[in-house]
Amino acid sequence: MFCFQCQQTAHNTGCEGKAGVCGKKSDTANFQDELTGALIGLARAVKSAKPTKAADELVLKGLFTTITNVNFNNETINTLLAQVNAEKEKIAADAENYDVQQIWDADEDIRSLKSLILFGMRGMAAYAYHAFALGFTSQKVTTFFYDGLYAVGEDYGMDELLPLVLKTGEANYKCMELLDKANTESYGTPVPTEVPLTIEKGPFIVVSGHDLHDLKLLLEQTKDKGINIYTHSEMLPAHGYPELKKYPHLKGNFGTAWQSQQSEFHNIPAPILFTTNCLMPVRQSYADRVFTTSVVSYPELVHIGEDKDFTPVIEKALECGGYEEDHPMTGINGGTTVTTGFAHGTVLSVAGKVIDLVKQGKIKHFFLIGGCDGAAPGRSYYTEFAKKTPIDTVILTLACGKYRLNDLKLGEIEGIPRIMDMGQCNDAYSAIKVALALADAFGCGVNELPLSLILSWYEQKAVAILLSLLYLGIKNIYLGPTLPAFISPNVLQVLVEKYNITPISTPEEDLKKILG
Numbered sequence: 001m002f003c004f005q006c007q008q009t010a011h012n013t014g015c016e017g018k019a020g021v022c023g024k025k026s027d028t029a030n031f032q033d034e035l036t037g038a039l040i041g042l043a044r045a046v047k048s049a050k051p052t053k054a055a056d057e058l059v060l061k062g063l064f065t066t067i068t069n070v071n072f073n074n075e076t077i078n079t080l081l082a083q084v085n086a087e088k089e090k091i092a093a094d095a096e097n098y099d100v101q102q103i104w105d106a107d108e109d110i111r112s113l114k115s116l117i118l119f120g121m122r123g124m125a126a127y128a129y130h131a132f133a134l135g136f137t138s139q140k141v142t143t144f145f146y147d148g149l150y151a152v153g154e155d156y157g158m159d160e161l162l163p164l165v166l167k168t169g170e171a172n173y174k175c176m177e178l179l180d181k182a183n184t185e186s187y188g189t190p191v192p193t194e195v196p197l198t199i200e201k202g203p204f205i206v207v208s209g210h211d212l213h214d215l216k217l218l219l220e221q222t223k224d225k226g227i228n229i230y231t232h233s234e235m236l237p238a239h240g241y242p243e244l245k246k247y248p249h250l251k252g253n254f255g256t257a258w259q260s261q262q263s264e265f266h267n268i269p270a271p272i273l274f275t276t277n278c279l280m281p282v283r284q285s286y287a288d289r290v291f292t293t294s295v296v297s298y299p300e301l302v303h304i305g306e307d308k309d310f311t312p313v314i315e316k317a318l319e320c321g322g323y324e325e326d327h328p329m330t331g332i333n334g335g336t337t338v339t340t341g342f343a344h345g346t347v348l349s350v351a352g353k354v355i356d357l358v359k360q361g362k363i364k365h366f367f368l369i370g371g372c373d374g375a376a377p378g379r380s381y382y383t384e385f386a387k388k389t390p391i392d393t394v395i396l397t398l399a400c401g402k403y404r405l406n407d408l409k410l411g412e413i414e415g416i417p418r419i420m421d422m423g424q425c426n427d428a429y430s431a432i433k434v435a436l437a438l439a440d441a442f443g444c445g446v447n448e449l450p451l452s453l454i455l456s457w458y459e460q461k462a463v464a465i466l467l468s469l470l471y472l473g474i475k476n477i478y479l480g481p482t483l484p485a486f487i488s489p490n491v492l493q494v495l496v497e498k499y500n501i502t503p504i505s506t507p508e509e510d511l512k513k514i515l516g
């Protein structure tokens, strides 16, 4: 096996040997490579013939399946591989699959650029899949998947690959826009919502991952059954959506970010449903209570299929019974509630006030502190950074990295909260919309705004978002906790020269640099 697609890759160079740091075994990694090679074969088939609806869906599923912490199951990966091969045969039998090892063995700059495109597309596929589940598709996005996959299988040089990296960012921007439309048209514009962290007594189900459609179906199926539903990790922003928050049994949020799940789920008296990443290797003390659905899969766990009949999860909740008394939990800074729901619709509705506060000097700077969380010790940087921001600054946050700071009570500036949670990682779209609107109001470019992006990355959706920010020309991003292992020195030089991407240092130093 060789895999270096995520931030925790071994020695920040690559996972090799018997298993990766995430727990993915070498045979699983190899099957994932084979699946990727088959998807490239499918893209080659589509060069000479029209794609089918089934092929479009398989591309999304196939790419999504290979994201970090999604699928650890050789059986489901091989089923998908067979489906991709069968579909390719139907479209153009002579199209050949690709050996992905060729990318890993390529010259380091070519490997770097192809990785940026491939990993970016994996992240983007997750977003496209969530939109697809709600009945939303975009021809432009679908076409890009085929073009991008085709390109990574070709013998292209730097000159051909570099523009494709930015095109991946452009396609992902469209994809996040599509998902924003899918989520808000299906569930309404998110509104600020305070979410309790205490688990009430009685049966409950914890829902993790990003798929709002799965949550909605579960809320329907658990109506009036005496079972409460708690979000986990990236599902927290669901509380802000009117069509989801209307269910009285959607009670609160369980636990913190994904990397704490093994201790937080230890002996939990309830089932946990994973709709997407980040699933960690499952410990014995709760293994009988973890359920997967969609492309998430783990050997021997019960999987909820496409019929989305959650009966096994519901029965498990009733069997476990939940806590006997209310069970108080806190965020990592001791807070007992968190607030979410500040997507672009809400933030832009008070744009006039925000602009006035900036003009009066009452808001001096905005920080977007967001992205993925993870186990790396250097990630406490983000908590410290948030704590050290001056009282006349506002923090926008999103994705699971927010658990480092979302329970801090930093107060308000004339009614505008100093921390605003914009949602899931894909809601980076909201942050971009707000930044563009502010730039418009001040008659300047985004790079001239008193706004700094302090980003944390872990998996491939973060890669896709970073590429979208670069496509939009956004400069001076602070990135941590480490730089991606798949960025070669030459590619890094381009990113630094063109976009001034800066690795994080210490909160004190970076704040001094930013605020002068």
Ligand code: FS2
Residues within 6 Å of the ligand: 210, 233, 234, 258, 277, 278, 371, 372, 373, 399, 400, 401, 424, 425, 426, 458, 459, 461
């Ligand atoms: Fe966090 Fe994991 Fe959202 Fe990532 S829960 S690192 O999937 O996509 O952010």
Ligand code: SF4
Residues within 6 Å of the ligand: 003, 004, 005, 006, 007, 008, 009, 010, 014, 015, 019, 020, 021, 022, 023, 024, 029, 067, 068, 069
């Ligand atoms: Fe290693 Fe990350 Fe790949 Fe897992 S996903 S094998 S931790 S690089």
